[in-house]
Amino acid sequence: MNTKDIGERSEAKILSAILDKGIPVLMPWGDNQRYDFVIEVEGKFLKIQCKTASKRGNVLRFPTRSLTTKNGKPTKVGYKGQIDYFMIYSPDTQDIYCIHVDDCGKDECCLRTEESKINIKTVRYAKDYLLSNTIFK
Helix, strand or coil, rough: CCHHHHHHHHHHHHHHHHHHHCCCCCCCCCCCCCCCEEECCCCCEEEEEEECCCECEEEEEEEEEEEEEEEEEEEEEEEECCCEEEEECCCCCCCCEEEHHHHHCCCCEEEECCCCCCCCCCCEHHHHEEECCCCCC
């Protein structure tokens, strides 16, 4: 399966979960927007970018930038200021996570699936970002 197929499957899983919660979804025409869809929560429109997480050890990772071509050269482009939330599907855990774009790193975001053996304040635990634990209840 290629990366486009993987992404489309993740987007479908996320979209289904959002619709199951009764949240209205707006879909952009074409696929040239920085967001995959827009949801309406409490009268506010939020731009959503879907990603697929890969699991390495006890950490889920997903990219927080995309690759585009500018002047014939590959260029990394982040999402800050262009979306509100990342929604992430993990094929490994079969869960969906939701994290605000401002809570993510420039290139990648990591969510731990198990407690850390040492107390690190900056650790993001996957359970805290489960779709069921977010403002989209």
